[in-house]
Amino acid sequence: MTAPRMTQYAGGGGCACKLPPGELDELVAALAGSAPANPAAELLVGLDGGGDDAAVVRLDSERALVTTADFFTPVVDDPYDWGRIAAANALSDVYAMGGTPWAAVNLLAWPRETLPLEVAAEVLRGGRDVAHAAGCQVSGGHSITDAEPKYGMSVVGLVHPDRMLRVDAAVPGSALTLTKPLGSGVLNSRHKATGTVFAEAVEVMAALNRDASRAAVEGGIPAGTDVTGFGLLGHAYKLARASGVTLAVDAAAVPYLADARQALADGYVSGGTRRNLQWVAPHVEFGSAPESERLLLADAQTSGGLLLTGEIPGHPVIGEVLPPGPSPVVVR
Numbered sequence: 001m002t003a004p005r006m007t008q009y010a011g012g013g014g015c016a017c018k019l020p021p022g023e024l025d026e027l028v029a030a031l032a033g034s035a036p037a038n039p040a041a042e043l044l045v046g047l048d049g050g051g052d053d054a055a056v057v058r059l060d061s062e063r064a065l066v067t068t069a070d071f072f073t074p075v076v077d078d079p080y081d082w083g084r085i086a087a088a089n090a091l092s093d094v095y096a097m098g099g100t101p102w103a104a105v106n107l108l109a110w111p112r113e114t115l116p117l118e119v120a121a122e123v124l125r126g127g128r129d130v131a132h133a134a135g136c137q138v139s140g141g142h143s144i145t146d147a148e149p150k151y152g153m154s155v156v157g158l159v160h161p162d163r164m165l166r167v168d169a170a171v172p173g174s175a176l177t178l179t180k181p182l183g184s185g186v187l188n189s190r191h192k193a194t195g196t197v198f199a200e201a202v203e204v205m206a207a208l209n210r211d212a213s214r215a216a217v218e219g220g221i222p223a224g225t226d227v228t229g230f231g232l233l234g235h236a237y238k239l240a241r242a243s244g245v246t247l248a249v250d251a252a253a254v255p256y257l258a259d260a261r262q263a264l265a266d267g268y269v270s271g272g273t274r275r276n277l278q279w280v281a282p283h284v285e286f287g288s289a290p291e292s293e294r295l296l297l298a299d300a301q302t303s304g305g306l307l308l309t310g311e312i313p314g315h316p317v318i319g320e321v322l323p324p325g326p327s328p329v330v331v332r
C-alpha cells in the first residue's frame with residue numbers, strides 16, 4: 001500500500017494558510033485595549049500594537065508565563081515530519097519571546113473517514129519527539145474530526161520579564177540577524193505539486209529556534225520575532241511598526257535554501273506569498289529589487305528562523321535598525 005500524501009488532504013499548507021495579515025490586524029484590533037475588571041495576573045505582552053509572538057503574564061519580579069498556540073494543515077507528505085515541523089513552529093513563538101517552553105498540549109483535527117488514525121499517531125509522535133528534544137512536556141491535547149487534517153500545539157513557557165524578545169523594543173543602530181534561510185514557502189509549494197522531497201527544507205523547518213533564542217537573550221538583544229507566514233518583509237514590517245523604527249534589509253545578505261530560487265523561477269509561489277507582498281508593498285522601499293526578489297523576501301515561511309535586532313554568533317547579519325524614516329522597511 002502506498003502511504004497517503006498528507007499535503008493532498010488540504011487546500012493551503014503550513015503558515016501560508018494563516019489569515020491574510022491585514023485581515024488579522026483588523027480582527028485582533030477589535031479585541032485589543034480591553035481587560036478584565038479583576039485580572040488574576042498582570043499582562044506584560046498582549047494585543048496592543050498589533051500583537052507579539054505570544055502573550056505574557058507576570059508571575060513575580062523574575063518570572064513570567066508565556067502562552068501561545070499554533071496549528072496548520074500538512075506542509076509535507078510525511079506525517080512524522082509534519083508533526084515535527086508543526087511542533088517546532090508552535091514552540092518557536094515561546095523562543096521568539098526569549099522564553100523556555102515548559103509544557104505543551106496537542107491540537108489535532110482529523111478526517112477519520114479518509115485517513116487512518118495510525119497516520120495521526122505518526123504526526124503526534126513527530127510532535128512529541130521535537131517537544132521532548134526541547135525539554136518540553138507533552139501533557140495532553142484536544143482532538144476533533146474535520147474535513148482537513150490540522151495539527152499543532154498550545155505551549156506554555158517561562159521568561160524573565162526584563163529579558164524578553166519583544167516586537168516593540170528595537171533600538172536604532174542595532175544589527176539585524178536572521179537565523180534560518182528563507183524559501184520554505186516556495187519549496188513546500190513545489191513539494192505539494194510534485195511530491196519532490198526537499199530534505200534540507202524539512203530539517204530547517206523541524207529545527208528548534210532554542211539556541212538562537214538563548215544566545216539572543218544572553219547577548220541582551222531586546223527585540224525579535226520569528227519569521228513565519230507573513231514572510232521576512234511582513235514580520236520585519238510588524239516589528240518596525242511596533243518599535244517605531246525602520247528596518248533596512250540587505251537583499252544580497254539574506255540566506256536562502258538551496259533550491260528556493262529555482263522553485264520561484266519555475267512558478268511555485270503560494271497565494272499567501274502574493275498576498276504578503278501586496279499587503280506589505282506600500283510600507284517597503286524596494287529600490288531596484290526585481291519582482292522575483294520581492295516575492296522571495298515575502299515568501300510565506302513555515303517554522304522560520306528568528307529575526308533579531310542584534311548579532312549572535314553563527315548567523316548572518318542581513319541589515320540594520322535605523323531611526324524611523326519614510327518607509328518602515330527598506331530593501332537595499
Ligand SMILES: Nc1ncnc2c1ncn2[C@@H]1O[C@H](COP(=O)(O)OP(=O)(O)OP(=O)(O)O)[C@@H](O)[C@H]1O
Binds near residue numbers: 015028047068229
Ligand atoms: N483569534 C485570535 N484572537 C486573538 N488574538 C489573535 C487571534 N489570532 C491571532 N491573534 C494575535 O494576533 C497577533 C499576530 O498573530 P500571528 O499569528 O501572526 O502571530 P504569531 O503567533 O507570532 O504567528 P506565528 O505562529 O506565525 O509566528 C498575535 O499577538 C496573536 O496572539
Ligand SMILES: [Mg+2]
Binds near residue numbers: 052053096225226228
Ligand atoms: Mg511568531
